[in-house]
Amino acid sequence: MSGGLLVAGTTSDAGKSVVTAGICRWLVRRGVKVAPFKAQNMSLNSFVTREGAEIGRAQAMQAQAARVEPSALMNPVLLKPGSDKSSQVVLLGRPVGEMSARGFFGVPQGPSGGPARYQGRQEALLGTVTDCLAQLRGTYDAVICEGAGSPAEINLRRTDIVNMGIARAARFPVVVVGDIDRGGVFASFFGTTALLSAEDQALVAGYIVNKFRGDASLLEPGLDMLHGLTGRRTYGVLPFTHGLGIDEEDGLHVSMRGAVRESAVAPPYGEDVLRVAVCAVPLMSNFTDVDALAAEPGVVVRFVDRAEELVDADLVIVPGTRGTVRALEWLRRRGLADALARRAAEGRPVLGICGGFQLLGEHIEDEIESRAGAVDALGLLPVRVRFAAEKTLARPVGEALGERVEGYEIHHGVAEVLGGQTFLDGCRTGSVWGTHWHGSLESDGFRRAFLREVARAAGRRFVPAPDTSFGMLRENQLDRLGDLIEEHADTEGLLALIESGAPAGLPFIAPGAP
Template sequence: MSNSIMIQGTTSDAGKTTLVAALCRILKNRGVSVVPFKPQNMALNSAVTIDGGEIGRAQALQAQAAGLQPHTDMNPILIKPTSDTKAQIIIQGRAVSDMDAAVYHDYKTRAMDAVLDSYRRLQNQYDVIVVEGAGSPAEINLRDRDIANMGFAEAVDCPVIIIADIDRGGVFAHLVGTLDLLSPSEQNRVIGFVINRFRGDLSLLQSGLDWLEQKTGKPVLGVIPYIHGLVLDAEDALERNVATKANTKIRVAVLVFPRISNHNDFDVLRLHPDVEFFWVGPEQVIPPVDLIILPGSKNVRADLHFLRAQGWDKSIAKHLRYGGKVIGICGGMQMLGESIDDPLGVEDIPGDTPGLGYLELSTELTAEKILRQQEGVLWDLTTPIQGYEIHCGVSSGAALSRPAVYFKTVDNLKVPDGAVSVDEQVMGTYLHGLFDSKEACSAILGWCGAENIVVIDLNQLREQALDKLAACVLESINMEALNMEVLGL
């Protein structure tokens, strides 16, 4: 049976995801059979797994760190908000229902059964499980029936490390306060602290570390420095717009909807040396660009209403009049069509919403979610593409006779997907990860008018970032204490 260690945080974005990824890569490099696990995740960034389900994008990254294909057991409960009060609940990769917070609270006992079922399967397959908590274990209102933090750790008798982000300020208050709000048995479960994103001279922090250890009786297992330039998939938060790049060849804007999903689709554009990239959020004006992208959405009709409320529909029309290009991915493609019908209330209240009308297609949202990993080619029938589908909806119409991509089947047939407008200014597809293939990225940016684009390999950048992260954590963390006292290695 496997040994486990759980990383919990004082806040969201404290560094839980990156520390789990680092530990997975470190142990993998030592030849240890290791797997990541997150009992419950709330995120709109998801990945399609090898067994045909979906999990949080962060767990797919951690799987890569461990040298594994993503599997639904790595994140058995995924919560995808559709509004401020309601969310789609995904159990072991499959959507089971939309619930409000009160209903899900009552459902947690059943959800815990799925969590423990997945955990035990992983126990039988791997030597070490590195577990990631969610948010903070000190959220008093969420402690009843908790399955994401200490509730899980207590159920499986798992030791816990608490990580805090010193870059936010108040790190000692975060750590002491979090520990103080735990029950005595939970406090005993905490084996130490890790401080993340430290800048400066470590000797100047030492007096604080000594005080923390004396105050709590818990050791500081390490201080991780602020690591610049990591190319790692964000769980949900958008990365800030980068500073203006010199000598860029194309300008790209991605619209940020309230329920934007899978925004990691655009990591390669955001990091590309030839691309000036802009997130355009609420109450912001779309700047002069060559390409506007409408991303995926967890609530397409509501986000289309938001788009119009921002006046972005008028900006898109002006952009096209001046010869610009527009791409819609998944929900973004549905918005570019003539109508979106949700007769069953799959994403919101039942109804039909007019689309932007740039592609001659209509979409009906359906209860069954399509989850597929895909490979194929672009419209030119030669440029390779790969990615995944994850959507509730079927599109039909004349525009689909001019496909944007073709998916390959096991019989090597070419199945058309998406559409390109007759004037070749507008393109839409259900394929997430459209830009991840370096050849496809260069071809699409070329379609937008950018010539001689530099080719970058996003997967190689991720691998380099994981290696850099692991090396830095290995230097910063007392791994020997973990090996001997916790993991038994």
Template structure:
């Protein structure tokens, strides 16, 4: 019979995604057919699945750890925030609706049915399912109708292990406090806890560890030291993107948009020794020594265009181009570079038009159909072939499209300005392709690394699995799976 184990956390960003990825890789190395599962995720960093939908990027990495292709059932509900109070709801890979946060609760009963349906399908073909919770079960104000944590665990009857983040401090209170506020029936499903991100000598926490065991009655599964190589894996949150650790010969700056989406384009650049990568935050001007400025994808293009102007980045970009700097817009960033972005149906907010940055002679009209596809392309400037993916709404036209960024199956894709300094494309993931990344960076005067990005990720997943096996009771965790 297939078994399952759920990792929940005392809060967001305690390392649940990495823990699940590591456990998945350990299970795979032990000969198990294993799959990841996250009932509900909230992220604008999505991946295109092999069955034509989209899931959270973290679940795609976890699928890789399992040696499996990503499929929609691994993350049946994906919430993609468009505003501070509303999100697009993706169910089993496809958009269902857009709702305000206060109205989402009414959807949960029907969403739980889909979640359990996806979970049941995964169980058919796997020996073990490693499940990731979302946020924390301590958020008891959200418990009614919950599908992400204990609501799912109760419905699916799966054991739970609670992960606490000692790097933030207060981990004893995190775990004991979570038990204190949980419904007793929920707490009864918790089989134990583990401590994540410890720095220093773990024996110094022996007394704290024993106190948690005594006060909760839960079994401890170990203290996991901080995993220093985590930066080599694709970041789930834009705030986790590692700054460039290279010599800084080539300075690449990415604008930190408020609704940044599909920023996995940046992860391979952060690992280039000749690249200094800067993720620009609100209030920071574009540095004068930037060689390339990237406008990344956005879940709310027009809203982020307003942000660009409020930050003064539009003025900085114009000055950057006048100095001879390069600009690359990807997906939503590509749309921003044009003359105007039109949204007649209000797909990303109130209907209307927003002037673009005017750095490309193009215009974009938002359309209801979302393009979701893996893509093979050829870069027009260098002739380098590469793999990527598309995940966007909107159609872009204009004179600069006559100078395409790439060619896809014989058709022109993207646009380049007459002077060649500004380019835009709908293609995500291009920098994950080693050959393309090398040719692109070489054209900008950098010496690209010889290492394969894909091999680096694979090696890091194995190192993570070694790390977890050395410090956690992994056999005990697999034994409690039910």
């Protein structure tokens, strides 16, 4: 059986994904056969594996860091929010239905005043996720698990399968990551540990400080005091690092901005820059599609939500969304639908991807996602869309603009293309383009050809750099994550944890929760 580690965090966005990916890259460079794992993920940024399974993009990125093929085993449960109160549940790469938060996490059951029992779908999945983890442990030398949110969500602990629940089941040691850039990191470390039960505390080996700015020696007295208070050591102080370029689970970040060089936007290869505006539609999914554009020298990418912000854009992208009809209403309410129509009439470039492609069509029939029935779309492409109960999950390969293109598809909408020029699985009419293919812009030759078309239509003297390789830039960024761990973490201490398993003999802090 292989060794392993759980990377937990004091909060969401503390840096768990970065640290997990960095540890995977550091280990594989040492010759360790390693795999990432996240029992349960909540994200609208997902990916399709070669076997046709849908998993979180962060786990696909971590698999790339580990130099292994991503698999559904690495993210057995994926929750894709469709509203504030419900999500689509994707189990082992396949959707199994919509579920409310109460139905998934469970609510207290039993007599008033008596011990609470929680009944929900999540608790029933513990066996599934531990089976997946066991399969990975049987194949790899080490498995690096990423937690979710905070392990000290005491209202959810009884049904937890992604933080201390999986750590206790696997007897994995836990390191807790804290974002010092937000402030309060010592209180966060202490409070997170103190809220755990004695049994969970026994698995917490120590801490990693993330996003530190300044002289690390000034932090040492605090780390010593933290050790005195908790009996736990700090396994690294990672400096604040710009432009790491990894796939985000949530939040509007252009991950590859700054990947070409340290400045926010690299200088253009030609005479002009190219301005790209991405409509920040509700329930936006896979906005990582624009990362490859942001990696191009001279391309400026920004997210927008006002019609006036489209005026100076050379290209407008309508991205994917988990709420196509809701996004359609949002575009109309904010005046963006009219602005897109004006652009199309003026011959100015617009690209719709997945849900964005569906929005640009003529008609949508949706009894699945929104149950809105027949809805008129924006009418900019000769396409009619019908939502099917079965989700399309695919890894297509094709050709466009004379270049080879690879992508991936994740959608319930089935498009009937009624005219226009063929464009991947969609179509093009004048300066308006649409396709279901996510990730197509990561194909270097196609991206350059597409940007030349956009520049010509926009009247810009923009020239794509001939040697930008998105794949190489991504590899360089993953190496930077590995360097971050190798240079600033206690790698020998981490290796000992991974190899030896759960820590023993650490003192307890009086727990604040059962």
